[in-house]
Amino acid sequence: MRDLYIKNTLTRKxxxxxxLNAPLVGMYVCGPTVYGDAHLGHARPGIVFDVMRRYLSYSGYKVRFVRNITDVGHLVGDGDQGEDKIQKKAKLEKLEPMEVVQHYTLRYHQNMDALNCLPPSIEPCASGHITEQIQMIEKILQAGYAYEVNGSVYFDVPKYNTHHHYGKLSGRKIEDLLEQTRSLEGGDEKRHPTDFALWKKAAKEHLMHWPSPWSEGFPGWHLECSVMSTKYLGEHFDIHGGGMDLLFPHHECEIAQSVGASGKEPVKYWVHNNMITINxxxxxxxxxxxxxxxxxFEGNHKLLEQAYSPMTIRFFILGAHYSSTLDFSNEALLAAQKGFERLVNGYSVLQNLKASENSSVEIKPILDKCFAALDDDFNTPICIAELFGLVKIIQNASRNNAQLSLADLKLLKHNFDVILFEILGLELPKDSKDKSASNQDDLMQLIIELRKNAKENKDYATSDLIRDKLSELSIQLKDSRDGTTWEKT
RNA sequence: GGUCACGUGGCCGAGUGGUUAGGCAGUGGUCUGCAACACCAUCUACGGCGGUUCGAAUCCGUCCGUGACCUCCA
Structure with a gap:
């Protein structure tokens, strides 16, 4: 196994x-709250953690990838007056809360599938782990890091902070937090502004609630991730991922809860993807x-000049390092689309490349650079840049401006496949994949033959007619020295 | 206000003490019956000002600008 380096948010290095238990790797990623359609921002963690997971698998690890579905408990608005997001949506649409959950979970799955993100090994939801959440609250209470008020249970941050460092992940100090935290509204049950809810007593009109030792209520905002990661990956596991916006307070609270309950540091490597920006x-x-x-995908938004395929989105996102912000624009997306086409083009040319006696270029060092880039904190942009270097070689080889030995050609074919499909998780456009499966290709060969005859007879009216009509049917003819090929556009 | 990032050529976006990132767009060529595709060549660069150094876009300081988190957020 090669050496892989990961930027750990906890140590900033x-x-x-x-x-912890090679070859097993436990990986937990914060999933969506299912109360609305997934947007471009959701695609990023979906894709970058998918690539991390794929690369770890490729590298020989046996990965258990857990990504939760949040279907309960996140409040909207400020303080206690807030409403459960899912409940709000349910009331709005006159649905059962679980109907909302089911609907958006399905749509999320469809989107992730379109982006070719592999499904998680386990996809637990908060509502399915109420018992475990109650058990963890009990543990935290026993450890003395929580207190009950009127049927609600809160995490005692100042007390926790006397034994541990609350704020170490996000680089905060509790004294600073105290100064900056918004002043509490009157009647708050919390003893300290930084305390957070583990269990909330449900108001009468609250639709989603469960029995507990403290009240009929619902679990707090941050608890589910601590509970479900512990349940499926253990009290101490390898990688926890999520968006940077979850760093504080969500992940900070997760650490506090887990340490509070088990005394153990839950996560070895914290990894955070940066945001997608717009203007x-x-x-x-x-x-x-x-x-x-x-x-x-449908080009159906006032800011969009056209539709962008899922693979364009995937390629666009992988074109930037996950830790950098990535700015959305039509221009950037179009560049990604064209770039991806170039890569796909190179791939199909590669499939028909003939081997030479010797190689005039070196393949192995470039492939090594691809993997070295991925080993360096999953640097997909550099990996892709190297891939373009290979495309240049492939194109040159197809024009006899470069030669590849049989061994090099095999090496190139195999690794181009591995990197493009297995690791980066990119897919060829459906049409070009199905091309050979039908008799369409035979028909096209016939048409190409007819056009060739016309051209030889200098009957350019006919040859151009064929080309133009095919073009209208979204079929592009590509003339080269060795004959004509075609592809759907 | 506190904490933390970032500022790269027309656009997106890597990288980093001395060597071409890459993609898109542009320009010139090759190919073509004309094109498209493709290929070759080529042009725009590291926010301002100081400092360290033989040498900085890369390190340090400072100023300016932008953003994120501090409240649910991927």
Whole structure:
């Protein structure tokens, strides 16, 4: 196994990846709250953690990838007056809360599938782990890091902070937090502004509630991730991922809860993806400046000049390092689309390449660079840049401006496949994949033959007619020295 | 206000103490009956000002600008 380095948010350093129980790797990623369609921002963690997971698998690890579905408990608005997001949506649409959950979970799955993100090994939902959440609260209470008030249970942050460092992940100090935290509204049950709810007593009109030792209520915002990661990956596991916006308070609270309950540090490597921006500003639900994935796939949004395929989106996202912000624009997306086409083009040319006696170029060093890039904190943009270098060689070889030995050609074919499909998870456009499966190709060969005859007879009217009509049918003819090929556009 | 990032050529986006990132767009060529595709060549660069150094876009300081988190957010 090669050495893989991962930037750990906890230490702010790139660290050599050493799994706790090699070859097993436990990976937990925060999934969506299912109360609305997934947008471009959701695609990013979906894709970048998919590539991490794929690369770890490729590298020989046996990965258990857990990604939750949040279907309960996130409050809207400020303080206690807030409403459960899913409940709010349910009331709005006159649905059962679980209907909302089911609907958006399905749509999320469809989107992730379109983006060719592999499904998680386990996809637990919060509502299915109420018992476990109650058990964890009991543990935290026993440890003395929580207190009950009027049927609700809160995590005692100042007390926790006397034994541990609350704020170490996000680089905060509790004293600073105290100064900056918004002042509490009157009647708050919390003893300290930084305390957070583990269990909330449900108001009468609250639709989603469960029995507990403290009250009929529902679990707090951050608890599900601690509970479900512990249940499926253990009290101490390898990788926890999520968006940077979850760093504080969500992930900070997760650490506090887990340490509070078990005394053990839950996560070895914390990994955070950066945000997608639009006009330099974060794309987010609360800002209302988001574009849903369906809108992108269909080109159905006022900011979009055209539709962009899921693979264009995937390629676009992999073109930037996960830790950098990535700015959305039609121009950038179009560049990604064209770039991806170039890569696909290179791939299909590669399939028909003939081997020479010797190689005039070196393949292995470039492939090594691809893997070295991925080993360096999953640097997909550099990996892709090297791939373009290979495309140049492939194109040159097809024009006899470069030669590849049989061994090199085999090496290139195999690894181009591995990197493009297995690791980066890109897919060829459906049409070109199905091309050989039908008799379409035979028909096309006939048409190409007829056009060739016309050209030889200098009957350019006929040859251009064929070309133009095919073009209208979204079929592009590609003339080269060795004859004509075709592809769907 | 606190904490933390970032500022790269027309656009997107890597990288980093001395060597071409890459893609898209542009320009010139090759190919073509004309094109498209493809290929070759080529042009725009590291926010301002200081400092360290033989040498900085890369390190340090400072100023300016932008953003994120501090409230649910991927």
């Amino acid at each position: 790139k660290e050599l990846f050493k799994p 330099g500003q974060k794309m987010g639900k609360s800002l209302g400046n988001f574009i849903t994935l369906d809108e992108l």
